Amino acid sequence: MTKTIHITVAENILRANDEIAAENKLLLKNSNVLALNIMASPGAGKTSFILKTIALLSNIYHIGVIEGDTSAATLDADKVTSLGLPAVQINTGGNCHLDANMVQNGLMKLPLADLDIVLVENVGNLVCPAAFKLGTYKNVLIASIPEGDDKPYKYPAMYSAVDVLVINKIDLLPYIPFNMDYYIDGVRMLNPDLISFPVSCTTDAGLPAWMDWLENTLHEYRYN
Amino acid sequence: MHELAVTESILSIALDYAERSHAAQVTDIHLVIGRLSSIVDDSVSFYWEIISRDTICSSAALHFTRLPAQLICLDCHTEYEVDQDLIPCPKCNSVKVKVLSGNEFRVESIEITSEEND
Numbered sequence: 001m002t003k004t005i006h007i008t009v010a011e012n013i014l015r016a017n018d019e020i021a022a023e024n025k026l027l028l029k030n031s032n033v034l035a036l037n038i039m040a041s042p043g044a045g046k047t048s049f050i051l052k053t054i055a056l057l058s059n060i061y062h063i064g065v066i067e068g069d070t071s072a073a074t075l076d077a078d079k080v081t082s083l084g085l086p087a088v089q090i091n092t093g094g095n096c097h098l099d100a101n102m103v104q105n106g107l108m109k110l111p112l113a114d115l116d117i118v119l120v121e122n123v124g125n126l127v128c129p130a131a132f133k134l135g136t137y138k139n140v141l142i143a144s145i146p147e148g149d150d151k152p153y154k155y156p157a158m159y160s161a162v163d164v165l166v167i168n169k170i171d172l173l174p175y176i177p178f179n180m181d182y183y184i185d186g187v188r189m190l191n192p193d194l195i196s197f198p199v200s201c202t203t204d205a206g207l208p209a210w211m212d213w214l215e216n217t218l219h220e221y222r223y224n
Numbered sequence: 225m226h227e228l229a230v231t232e233s234i235l236s237i238a239l240d241y242a243e244r245s246h247a248a249q250v251t252d253i254h255l256v257i258g259r260l261s262s263i264v265d266d267s268v269s270f271y272w273e274i275i276s277r278d279t280i281c282s283s284a285a286l287h288f289t290r291l292p293a294q295l296i297c298l299d300c301h302t303e304y305e306v307d308q309d310l311i312p313c314p315k316c317n318s319v320k321v322k323v324l325s326g327n328e329f330r331v332e333s334i335e336i337t338s339e340e341n342d
């Protein structure tokens with residue numbers, strides 16, 4: 001006889017990804033490596049910001065980079081390797097985001113034992129990367145002035161999923177209509193305690209505050 | 225969009241639970257999706273047709289339950305729901321609000337048929 005049964009599941013749809021993210025977190029912790037997941041829309045300045053961070057801190061810390069890209073073009077990764085730092089390029093094969101499994105493959109190719117910090121450049125996209133945990137210690141969103149001040153209202157999932165907000169290209173504020181109060185109101189609604197750093201990768205404005213935060217965060221990660 | 229990856233995950237969770245219960249067929253799958261989780265139902269249904277073929281889920285119907293986002297005002301403690309756009313506190317107009325829920329993204333339950341000889 002056939003009978004119908006109701007089964008309670010109550011599982012996160014991205015369970016498999018979350019499990020691999022947890023493995024990554026453990027691997028990073030055991031290697032004493034602080035990892036940041038850097039997300040942004042295309043062209044917001046992820047690579048510029050990573051290169052600036054490297055320029056300002058690589059004399060003190062050993063930094064590795066994982067570059068996620070939708071194509072096989074290794075342009076961003078090449079910029080890092082040309083500085084003599086370890087970088088891994090992950091081609092997502094057209095996919096709109098990095099997932100935990102891709103990042104695990106990337107971590108395996110980096111000399112983790114020699115590193116202090118791994119910066120992960122996610123695929124340029126404000127929608128999909130927010131849903132996929134990677135196992136990094138912090139999620140960083142890089143917004144940029146030319147994108148406009150309405151982005152928190154349009155991409156609530158991303159703005160509520162991040163721990164740190166970098167507002168890049170502030171050198172362009174005089175030339176572009178951008179209502180900072182309206183923007184910050186939207187950010188606060190989604191993420192009241194979000195720490196933010198207005199910066200310019202062109203003029204270096206605001207970068208010292210970011211460096212301080214990164215050093216403090218590394219300390220907190222290692223000794224707490 | 226990442227609907228294909230999401231649809232594959234739904235299938236693998238459903239198969240996992242169905243096999244553990246020795247299901248003959250899966251007839252229904254209930255999903256709960258919060259307003260702050262972005263997913264296009266139609267794309268999931270489209271991929272579902274393709275990837276569930278030749279599995280015990282091939283005739284399962286997907287049911288989407290959408291939950292509104294629940295917010296609380298940190299100034300006057302009013303709780304309110306939003307369905308579409310984010311809005312400030314409807315009582316005191318404050319933008320210091322906190323998201324209580326709306327990020328749900330889960331397989332809630334499944335219905336299966338099973339052959340029993342009792």
Ligand SMILES: Nc1nc2c(ncn2[C@@H]2O[C@H](COP(=O)(O)OP(=O)(O)OP(=O)(O)O)[C@@H](O)[C@H]2O)c(=O)[nH]1
Nearest residue numbers: 041042043044045046047048124168169200201202
């Ligand atoms: N004016 C100005 N331009 C900037 C700033 N930061 C980056 N740019 C420029 O913005 C453009 C995009 O920068 P990238 O660093 O390549 O941005 P990205 O987010 O890595 O881009 P994709 O990887 O292609 O998504 C480049 O032309 C940079 O020179 C800034 O602070 N001010």
Ligand SMILES: [Mg+2]
Nearest residue numbers: 046047076121
């Ligand atoms: Mg880049």
Ligand SMILES: [Zn+2]
Nearest residue numbers: 297300313316
């Ligand atoms: Zn209020």
